[in-house]
Amino acid sequence: MRRTAFFLIFGLGGAAILISLGVWQIQRLAWKEGVIADIDARIAADPVPLPADPDPVRDAYLPVTATGTPGDAYLRVLVSQKQIGAGYRIIRALRTDGGSVLLDQGFLPADATIDAMTPDAELTVVGNLQWPQETDSFTPAPDLAENIWFARDVPAMADALGTRPILVVQREAPETPGAITPLPVDTAAIPNDHLQYAITWFSLAAIWMAMTVFFLRRPTARPTQG
Incomplete structure (x- = not known):
């Protein structure tokens, strides 16, 4: 009886914890x-004019x-x-009436060359404001000699190009065709693994209960008589 009660309490208690986690x-x-x-919404x-003083949270x-006019x-x-x-x-830097901001024009293949910008050509960009959190203690410092950065560090890039720490990520094709393809802002990089975690916890609960039933049905060894 004590053995049965122990496995019932241990099995049901453990399963309840695992199910609650799921x-x-x-x-x-x-x-x-x-x-x-x-x-996503x-x-x-619909786009609005670039605010004079955008807030990273709001x-x-x-x-x-x-x-504005893109820099060379x-x-x-x-x-x-x-x-x-x-x-x-x-x-690039985009020089607007309200000051210069950073412009993420998009993706350029490693073997492609950048089309020269027309001097003083005004450009109208449709994009999204973003302050990406891509750097951590493991991110290498940029290779300034080769002009290679390993993450979008908005404050550091703003210092390098002499702009305000504001990044506009272009979402539509550029007005002047070229090798650069826009990489619009999306939610693909936001982690959402909660369903997998739930399945894991529920699976562990099922295994826990199966093992509990196994031990409950397992016959108790009887002592041998001498």
């Missing part, structure tokens, strides 16, 4: 899907139009695209 992950999944849906909204993903200098951020391979994000 339910919590389902709740987190619903929350994360709501967050992603909200961001913000990204796809205006994250805000669709904007910006008109550019930064290359190392990235990779499926079915294409390695290449670079091209970051």
Whole structure:
């Protein structure tokens, strides 16, 4: 009787904990899907003129139009695209009436060359504001000699190009055709693994219960008589 009670308490208690963790992950999944849906709606909204003083929290993903003159200098951020391979994000300064901002023009294959910008040519860009969090303690410092950056570090890139720490990520094709392909802002990089976590916890709960039943049905060894 004591053995049965022990396995029942141990088995049901452990299964309850594992199931509660699975339910919590389902709740987190619903929350994360709501967050992603909200961001998707913000990204796809109609663009507005670039605010005079955008806020990194309030205006994250805000669709904007910006008109200005792109600078000749550019930064290359190392990235990779499926079915294409390695290449670079091209970051330029865009000189607007409200001051210079960073412009992420998009992807340039590693073996392609950049078309020369027409001097003093005004450009109207449709894109989204973004302050990406791509750097950490493991991110290498940029190779300034080769003009290769390993992440979009908005403050550092702004210092390098002499702009405000504001990044507009172009989402439509450039007015002047060239080798650069826009990489619009999306939610693909936002992690959402809560369903997999929930399945894992529920699977562990099922295994836990199966092992409990196994031990409950396992016959008790009887002592041998001498």
